[in-house]
Amino acid sequence: MIEHRPFETLGRIERDWLTTGLHFRFGEIGPPEHAPVGALYVWNDDEFAPHSGFGMHPHRNVEIVTYVCSGAITHEDDFGNRSRLDAGDVQVMSAGTGVFHSERNEEPVPTRLFQIWLTPRRRDGEPRWATRQFPREQEEAQLLPLASGDAADVRDGALEINADARLLHAAMLAGQTLEYALPAGGQAYLVAATGRLDVASVRLAARDGAAIMGEDRVSVSAIDRTSVFLLELLSEFPQSE
Template sequence: MITPRPYATLAGRDAGWLKARLHFRFAGMGKPEYGPVGPLHVWNDDQFAPDSGFPMHGHRDVEIITYVRRGAITHADSLGNRSRIAAGDVQVMSAGDGIVHSEHNHEADPTLLYQIWLTPRTTGGAPSWQTRRFPPADRNGKLIVLASGDAEDQQQGALPLKADARLLVASLRAGDRLTHAVDGDAYLVAVDGSLQVNEEQLAARDGAAITGETMLYLHALEDTEVLLIEAPRKTA
């Protein structure tokens, strides 16, 4: 089953400096049926105004992926890390038993990003942070893994997650078709352009919850980028 979550139906908040749409029900906002998919329970479509951001604040027991779509965000944390994460970069922060961090847009233009939260396999443990640039050409016409809880994916260069999930991306030209086997539940977002997923059509920034499917047939109706979170079935 593929259940679209159109961008226009997503809960939103406008704090002036921050405009956000929520693919999942969070903090009392959003449709009750827009619940978690496996360990995935937050996927926010955020726009930061220039010279704005979140001051230092804390998290624990959550895996947070930041995927920058346009512009850049500057991260700082209580581990001493500081980095400018630009479009094309991916950041993974494992909050563990506690981490404090800030995120600011120090650019002259708005920054667009996705922030994705996953429930870790186990609570506690030492917090950690990593970022990596994935060259855009590597994803042309195919799905590549950006972050994963699977050791084999990590050996191939994926950022490590302490969750039973993997994040993939593909850049498709209009007319491109891509087939992908899925094992377990998944959530897919058309970052831009339009896309057909099996029998469902998604417009730019639409999402879709995927359950009970074994194959995904992607057909790009326009140039588009696709982000996919998979939550593989656990084996006994």
Template sequence: MIDIRKFDSLGHADHGWLNARHHFSFANYYDPNRMGWGRIRVWNDDKIAAKSGFPPHPHRDMEIITYVRTGAITHQDSMGNKGRTAAGDVQVMSAGTGVTHAEYNLEDEDTTLFQIWIETDKPNAPPSWGARPFPKESREGQFQLLASGNGDDGVLHINSDARILGATLKAGETLEYKADPSRHLYLVPSAKVDVNGTQAETRDGVAITGESVVTVKAEEDAELVLVDAR
């Protein structure tokens, strides 16, 4: 099954400093049919104005992944971590027993990013944070694993049975991903693509389950972000 969540149908909140689109129910946006996708609970498509950002606020028992699309985001938290994550790179935070964090755009330009929340498999675990650069040229024409709940994968670790992947495709290129039909996949492309014969436009959400192979054909140059979760 492939369900296209059109970009224009997503929840929308414009706070001036933050222009956000919500793939799933979040904050003041509520849709009982979009409470999540499997263990994926939040996928926010955020544009954060220069010299602004999210002031300190708490979380617990959630795996939070930030994929920066343009610009950069600077993180600081109650564990003493601080770091800048630039376009194409990823940071993860396991909120665990509780953590307070802030995310600021300290750049002179807008920052755009995806913030993804996945339900944890380890409630009350110690909180943690990590970030890594992922040069985009390393994912040309193929999916690159960015974060995973499998500690043996050698990438950013989260406390959830999930995989976060990124890829870039040139117009006309095709990419296959072998999937477990029992799992829930969610894909967001930066441009027009065809997914198993179904067309998705720029920044649409593509909810996938029941498929053993996912074939993505780029109709335009596209950047892909995929989450594979229970």
């Protein structure tokens, strides 16, 4: 089953400085049918106005993956980490026993980013933070892992997360197609960050999402030049030692 979640149907949060499309229902915001998929329960498409953002605030027992689509964001936390993330950068934060952090757009232009929340496989772990930029020119029509709870992906350079999930990305040119096999019992959530694409027989516009359940494999065809994100979810992945 492929459940299409068009961008215009997503729950929305609008403030003077923030516009958010929520791929998953959050509290009372969003359609009830936009339910979690496996460990994934938040995928927000955020737009920050210049010189704005979230001040210091707490999290506990959540895995947070951030991908900067355009602009830049500045992260700071109470463990002494501070970093400016540019477009194409990926950040992971394991909140574990608790962390305070801020995410702000200190730039003179708007910033757009994805923020993804996952239920951890182990609770009350030691908080961790890491970031990395991945070379997008090497990703044409091939899904490559950015953040993962699979030990093999981490050994190959993906950022480690404490969750049974893998975040993959592919840049595709118009007319290209990729096939991806889903393990038995696996689920996935796919987002077209830019451009149009077909997921099997379902047409996605830019910023649309699709929940994929009960499928052995997924076929993705680019109508335009596009950027594709696929979060694969399983009941259990091999863990890093």
